[in-house]
Amino acid sequence: MFHLINRLKTPLLSFGGTRTICQLINMEKPCILATTFGAHGGIYKCFAPVVEKHFTIIPYETFLLDQKNLSEQINAVFVWSSALKVDRDLMQSLPNLKVVVNGGVGVDHLDIPMINSFGVKVCNTPHVVDNATADLGMGLMLASARKIVEGHHYSLTHNNEDLPESSMGVDVSGATLGIIGMGRIGYKVARRAQPFDMKILYHNRNRRKEEERAVGAMYCANMEDLLQQSDFVMVVVNLSPATQKLIGAKELAMMKPTSTLINISRGLVVDQDALVEALQKKVIRAAALDVTYPEPLPIGHPLAALPNVIILPHIGTHSVETTQIMVEKMVTNALAVLGGNQPPDEVKV
Ligand SMILES: O=C(O)[C@H](O)CO
Numbered sequence: 001m002f003h004l005i006n007r008l009k010t011p012l013l014s015f016g017g018t019r020t021i022c023q024l025i026n027m028e029k030p031c032i033l034a035t036t037f038g039a040h041g042g043i044y045k046c047f048a049p050v051v052e053k054h055f056t057i058i059p060y061e062t063f064l065l066d067q068k069n070l071s072e073q074i075n076a077v078f079v080w081s082s083a084l085k086v087d088r089d090l091m092q093s094l095p096n097l098k099v100v101v102n103g104g105v106g107v108d109h110l111d112i113p114m115i116n117s118f119g120v121k122v123c124n125t126p127h128v129v130d131n132a133t134a135d136l137g138m139g140l141m142l143a144s145a146r147k148i149v150e151g152h153h154y155s156l157t158h159n160n161e162d163l164p165e166s167s168m169g170v171d172v173s174g175a176t177l178g179i180i181g182m183g184r185i186g187y188k189v190a191r192r193a194q195p196f197d198m199k200i201l202y203h204n205r206n207r208r209k210e211e212e213r214a215v216g217a218m219y220c221a222n223m224e225d226l227l228q229q230s231d232f233v234m235v236v237v238n239l240s241p242a243t244q245k246l247i248g249a250k251e252l253a254m255m256k257p258t259s260t261l262i263n264i265s266r267g268l269v270v271d272q273d274a275l276v277e278a279l280q281k282k283v284i285r286a287a288a289l290d291v292t293y294p295e296p297l298p299i300g301h302p303l304a305a306l307p308n309v310i311i312l313p314h315i316g317t318h319s320v321e322t323t324q325i326m327v328e329k330m331v332t333n334a335l336a337v338l339g340g341n342q343p344p345d346e347v348k349v
Pocket residue numbers: 080081103104105106107129265316317
């Protein structure tokens with residue numbers, strides 16, 4: 001059904017004027033409005049069968065073609081990051097909506113009080129994203145440190161020239177890693193860094209003594225101490241008003257000129273203009289970013305022109321296994337709400 005609906009594009013509007021898209025959709029199952037576009041649009045296409053056991057998927061593009069007739073049918077909205085804007089207009093247009101489920105843990109793109117004011121619950125998929133996101137953080141750190149992306153390009157394009165001096169990386173083993181945000185993902189990063197013999201510093205609102213002992217990490221009550229001492233600074237905090245542009249020009253200037261900034265949280269946690277300037281002026285050595293603002297970064301953005309940056313399209317959780325579990329969790333949460341039960345992962349403010 002998903003593939004059928006996905007093919008139902010503009011030509012259907014002139015379908016002899018006799019049948020609407022709505023009439024072509026199997027309405028026996030509850031309907032989900034889903035993001036099927038943007039960097040993560042493919043996710044639903046890969047895992048549509050998991051969802052379709054219980055629901056009819058209405059892709060957002062299809063919804064836009066016959067909003068008038070489809071809006072009453074929608075019982076749940078599945079979102080992935082900020083690709084589909086769940087704003088007041090959308091909420092007002094969906095009278096039978098019961099739940100908005102976010103694929104991922106970060107819900108900074110959702111106005112939860114506004115959504116709740118329509119009697120609609122918000123759920124996410126915590127816990128299952130931690131390993132994949134921490135793995136990617138390590139991957140970015142290693143790739144930036146050892147210039148893996150440059151090495152790949154060189155291998156494909158060289159004409160037996162000498163490797164330039166600029167291709168030389170820096171060591172991860174034995175270096176100091178500063179983790180900003182020792183939540184579940186931050187802790188997983190620390191556990192992965194330990195066998196690399198890294199000295200681990202962390203900064204967090206609350207001291208996490210148990211985690212600290214488990215990975216031999218040192219708590220920095222002042223973020224400044226962490227920034228000054230670390231060779232790699234990895235940002236793993238949630239985006240909130242308190243963390244927006246947490247890393248700006250002042251913070252970047254505190255970092256070592258040989259250090260690398262890695263961001264696997266949200267783009268807005270780092271002041272991107274300040275980062276561009278710091279990288280251009282070599283205030284820091286490099287940056288490796290899974291997240292930016294906006295996402296994806298527009299072609300020709302100044303960050304993309306810099307040789308000392310790696311940019312990924314927000315793929316922290318983007319592995320086959322993790323995505324499948326996330327989609328299953330999304331389904332479980334939606335089924336619970338539609339069945340009148342408490343969902344396992346309701347996000348409350
Ligand atoms: O929040 C998360 O879990 C990831 O960043 C996916 O959006």
